[in-house]
Amino acid sequence: MAKQDRAIRTHRTILLAAAKVFEERGYQAATISEILNCAGVTKGALYFHFRSKEELALGVLDAQDNHFHIPRRPCRTQELVDIVMLHAHRLQTDPMVRASVRLAMDQMATTLDRTGPFQRWSQLIQEILENAQTQGELLPHIHPPTTSDVIVGSFAGIQSMSQAFTDYNDLTTRATHLLRHLLPTITQPPIITNLHLTPTRGAHVHQETQQPQNQPTTTTTS
C-alpha cells in the first residue's frame, strides 16, 4: 500500500473513531484519549492529522456534505428532491453521516461552530434552486436563499423527530411528507406532477451514484 493510501486510511479510521465517541458521549464530554483508544492509532498519528478535539469535530461535521454528488437531471427540481432523499437514506444507513448530523445538532457543543453544515447545505440547495429558477421551474415569488434556509431548517427538525420516535426508521417517509408540503409553494405545478418522490427515492439515487460511470473523478477521502 502506497504511503498516501495509508495516510488516507488512517485519516478515515481516526474520523470514524471520533464520530463514534462524539455520538456516544457528546462533544463536550468526549476526550482525545477516548478517541485514541477507539481508533487504535498512536498519539503521533492522530496529531499528524488533527491538532485538536475541535479539528476532529470539524472533520466529522464535514463528512455529511463533502463529496456529495448527485446525478445531473434535466429537471433541477428533481435534483432538489434527490439530494434531500439521498441525505435521508444516508442518515438511515451511514454511521458517519449520522454522527455528523448529531454533532451539528449538539446544543451542548457551545465552543464548536456548528453552523458549517447548515451553511454548506443551504448553499448547495440555493444553487439548485437558482438553476431551477433559470430554467423557469419555480414560482415567480421564490427567493432562493430564503427558501433554501426553510428546506434545510425543516429537514433538520424532521430528522430529529424521526430519530426521537423511531431511530430514523420512518425518516424517508417523513421526508416525502415534508417535500409534498413544501414543493407546491416553490415549483410550477407541471414540474411537480413529473417528479419522482417516493420513500425509496434516496436508496435508488444512492445505487445510481455507486455505478462506475457516475463516480466523481476527483480523489476523495470518503
Add this chain to the structure above:
Amino acid sequence: MAKQDRAIRTHRTILLAAAKVFEERGYQAATISEILNCAGVTKGALYFHFRSKEELALGVLDAQDNHFHIPRRPCRTQELVDIVMLHAHRLQTDPMVRASVRLAMDQMATTLDRTGPFQRWSQLIQEILENAQTQGELLPHIHPPTTSDVIVGSFAGIQSMSQAFTDYNDLTTRATHLLRHLLPTITQPPIITNLHLTPTRGAHVHQETQQPQNQPTTTTTS
C-alpha cells in the same frame, strides 16, 4: 402566604433551577445536587415535589406546552399561525420554554423519553387542523395527523437553526418564512389572504393572553 401558594412557588423555583442546570450541563451530566444548590431549597423539599432527575426533566419538558392558551378565532387557520408564532415569541423571551425545548432536542438524553413535547404539540396542532377542516378551511387532500407532524418537525429544525446562527434573534422571521412555505399547501387560498402573519404576531398574541379577560380560569403553576 397560604400553604398551597408556598408549595406552588417552591415547585416553580425547583423547576426553574432544573431548567437552568439541564440547559448548562445537558441532561446526562446534570446532577440533583447541582439542582439543589441552584434552587436553594432543602433536599426534603425537592424530593417532596420530584422523586428523581427524570421527573425533574419531565417537569421541564411539560413547561413548553402545558397551560398553552391562545384566544379562540373565527378562522381556525389563524389559531394555527398564532400558536406557532406565540411559541417562537416565547422561545425568544421565556428561559423556561427555551430550556424545555433544548431538553427535548438533547440527543444525549438517551434514557429520557423526549417524545412527549413532540407528541403533545402534534396533538394540539392536529386538533386545530381538524377544526379548520370541519369549517372547510383546508385543501381537500389534507390528513391532519400527517400535516401536523410536518409542522411540528419542521418548526423544531427552524428553531434549532435560529439558535445556532443568532441565539433565537431571527426566529420569528424564520417562523414566518416557514409558515409562508407551508400554508399554501394546507389551506384554501381565500383563507391565506386574510391571515395575520408577521414576525411580531407572537408578541401581539402574547400581550392579548395577558389581558385579565383572556386568562384561563383554571389554577396553573406557571
